[in-house]
Structures are given as structure tokens and as C-alpha cells.
Amino acid sequence: xxxxRQEGDRLWPLSVLPIGYRFLPSDEDLVxxxxxxxxxxxxxxxxxxxxDVFGTEPWNFPGDVEEERYFFCRIKNEAMxxxxxxxxxxxxxxxxxxxxxxxxxxxxxxxxNAIKSRFLxxxxxxxxxxxxxxxxxGGGGGSTDAAQTQPKWIMHEFRPQYQExxxxxxxxxxxxxxxxxxxxPQGSVx
Numbered sequence: 001x002x003x004x005r006q007e008g009d010r011l012w013p014l015s016v017l018p019i020g021y022r023f024l025p026s027d028e029d030l031v032x033x034x035x036x037x038x039x040x041x042x043x044x045x046x047x048x049x050x051x052d053v054f055g056t057e058p059w060n061f062p063g064d065v066e067e068e069r070y071f072f073c074r075i076k077n078e079a080m081x082x083x084x085x086x087x088x089x090x091x092x093x094x095x096x097x098x099x100x101x102x103x104x105x106x107x108x109x110x111x112x113n114a115i116k117s118r119f120l121x122x123x124x125x126x127x128x129x130x131x132x133x134x135x136x137x138g139g140g141g142g143s144t145d146a147a148q149t150q151p152k153w154i155m156h157e158f159r160p161q162y163q164e165x166x167x168x169x170x171x172x173x174x175x176x177x178x179x180x181x182x183x184x185p186q187g188s189v190x
Contacts, residue, residue, distance in 0.1 A: 023047050024068065027116060031158050032109035035174040038072050039112070039160065048072055053175050057095050058121050058153040061177060068178040075159055075171045096123040098155060106161070113161045121153035152180050 023045070025034065038044045049062055051071040063069040098119040105116040159173035 031114040117157040119155040120151035
């Protein structure tokens with residue numbers, strides 16, 4: 001089944017792209033063109049879907065799991081106030097959680113500035129107690145499950161820098177989701 005995007009009463013199949021065409025926008029293009037158009041209420045590209053990225057496992061997102069995928073999602077209210085990183089360290093999904101990692105980066109474009117955040121999808125419970133247990137167990141012998149527990153999915157969030165006078169129409173963020181490429185050991189023959 002091919003993925004589709006609904007805009008009003010019209011469905012856009014994601015296969016409308018010509019053969020060989022790939023949508024790989026830079027961070028600046030994603031913010032200044034696509035996200036800005038979405039916030040302003042203009043039609044967005046048919047290959048950026050509206051989708052709740054925090055409510056589904058990344059392997060069940062629409063589109064090809066082997067490619068980068070792009071989505072728009074409404075920002076939760078707690079992310080709009082003050083220091084959002086404290087609230088958003090862990091966002092629980094269906095069978096795991098999205099963990100905020102690294103430092104946030106400012107994307108400066110005219111007329112819209114945004115904050116880029118990086119999330120890793122970690123399978124498992126995702127509670128604060130689990131994080132403490134992982135730190136306690138970290139010093140022992142190597143775990144045989146290490147490859148299974150390593151995060152395989154990365155998500156970049158691009159959310160507008162909010163001012164005091166933001167309205168509900170501005171509560172959109174753009175997301176880029178992709179799988180981490182496996183590391184090939186040195187000296188391996190492909």
C-alpha cells in the first residue's frame with residue numbers, strides 16, 4: 001500500500017514524485033519554506049505528511065523505512081513554555097520513547113527562526129526508573145543485548161522560536177526521521 005497525504009478532501013499519493021526524484025531539503029529550506037508555509041496556512045508539499053510522530057513506533061510511520069521521511073506534527077503545549085528541554089527529555093511512544101539528546105541548535109532564516117532538536121528512539125518502558133537502572137548496571141561485563149538496545153532511529157525536530165504573542169496556528173513543528181546507518185568495522189570486506 002502506498003502512503004497518501006490528505007489535504008482537505010483531496011488525497012495526494014506519495015508516488016506523485018517523478019522516478020529518481022528525492023526530497024532532501026537542508027535544515028534552512030525545511031524551516032524557511034515548508035514549515036513557514038504550514039504555519040501560514042498555505043498548502044505544503046504533498047510528501048510532508050501531517051502525522052503524530054510521538055504516538056507510533058518509527059518503523060510504522062508512513063513511507064519507506066529505508067529513506068528519510070518528513071512530517072508535520074502539532075507541538076504539545078508543555079513544549080511551548082519556557083525551558084522545553086526539561087519537559088521533553090523523554091517523550092513516551094507506543095513501545096518505547098523518544099529521548100532528547102545533544103544540544104539544541106538555532107536555525108536562523110528569514111522570516112522564521114527555529115530550534116533544531118535531536119531525538120533517539122529507545123525501545124522499552126521509558127520511565128525515569130529505567131534510566132537510573134541502566135546507569136547502575138553500566139559498569140559490569142558486556143551485555144549480549146547491546147546491539148538490540150542501541151537506538152536505531154533518529155528524529156530531528158524543527159520548531160519555531162516562540163515569542164510571547166504566538167497563537168494556536170503557530171503550534172506546528174517539522175520532523176525528519178531516519179534510521180541510523182550500521183557501522184562497518186574497519187578491515188571488513190563489503
